[in-house]
Amino acid sequence: GAVVSQHPSRVICKSGTSVKIECRSLDFQATTMFWYRQFPKKSLMLMATSNEGSKATYEQGVEKDKFLINHASLTLSTLTVTSAHPEDSSFYICSARSLGTGGEQYFGPGTRLTVT
Amino acid sequence: GIQVEQSPPDLILQEGANSTLRCNFSDSVNNLQWFHQNPWGQLINLFYIPSGTKQNGRLSATTVATERYSLLYISSSQTTDSGVYFCAVLDSNYQLIWGAGTKLIIKP
Numbered sequence: 001g002a003v004v005s006q007h008p009s010r011v012i013c014k015s016g017t018s019v020k021i022e023c024r025s026l027d028f029q030a031t032t033m034f035w036y037r038q039f040p041k042k043s044l045m046l047m048a049t050s051n052e053g054s055k056a057t058y059e060q061g062v063e064k065d066k067f068l069i070n071h072a073s074l075t076l077s078t079l080t081v082t083s084a085h086p087e088d089s090s091f092y093i094c095s096a097r098s099l100g101t102g103g104e105q106y107f108g109p110g111t112r113l114t115v116t
Numbered sequence: 117g118i119q120v121e122q123s124p125p126d127l128i129l130q131e132g133a134n135s136t137l138r139c140n141f142s143d144s145v146n147n148l149q150w151f152h153q154n155p156w157g158q159l160i161n162l163f164y165i166p167s168g169t170k171q172n173g174r175l176s177a178t179t180v181a182t183e184r185y186s187l188l189y190i191s192s193s194q195t196t197d198s199g200v201y202f203c204a205v206l207d208s209n210y211q212l213i214w215g216a217g218t219k220l221i222i223k224p
């Protein structure tokens with residue numbers, strides 16, 4: 001149980017284009033989903049928290065117009081990197097939490113984004 | 117905010133050895149999770165442990181909340197145990213605060 005999928009697993013795009021990453025909870029309803037970014041050899045950095053049906057809450061320093069987050073259903077959240085630049089290249093990881101887990105988060109396998 | 121410190125930062129062991137990883141945190145927390153990030157980046161939940169001791173096969177974890185630390189024990193290490201082990205605590209907003217991780221390399 002508690003499986004989270006992410007798609008795509010890796011993507012290469014050209015500078016200036018937009019990329020959408022999907023995060024799905026496969027066997028539970030995720031009232032809250034989180035988006036993280038991980039730099040090489042570092043721990044995870046929280047970008048934003050999204051609750052189903054409401055606007056995402058972004059961490060300080062994260063541009064909400066650049067990283068668009070949608071959490072339209074209890075099993076799906078999307079992160080769209082708009083007008084991507086090479087500095088947006090990174091490993092993006094989503095996690096999901098259900099009401100019944102008391103705070104435990106389950107993580108997707110991550111998406112490796114490379115902007116050329 | 118809450119600070120989370122993990123030690124050691126790096127650990128190299130021979131297959132079959134035992135190891136203890138430590139996580140210290142600076143304030144009261146709602147809960148604590150241990151994760152293993154494999155070489156492909158996947159984070160695997162190991163333990164969700166606010167206090168006490170839990171065991172799962174060759175792994176076990178103990179959290180002493182009153183003294184603000186948790187320990188992860190790995191016995192009879194295997195090469196597949198290699199990766200980075202993260203400790204993360206839940207703060208009052210139920211957000212995860214991460215330690216810097218312990219990079220474990222198990223040599224055959």
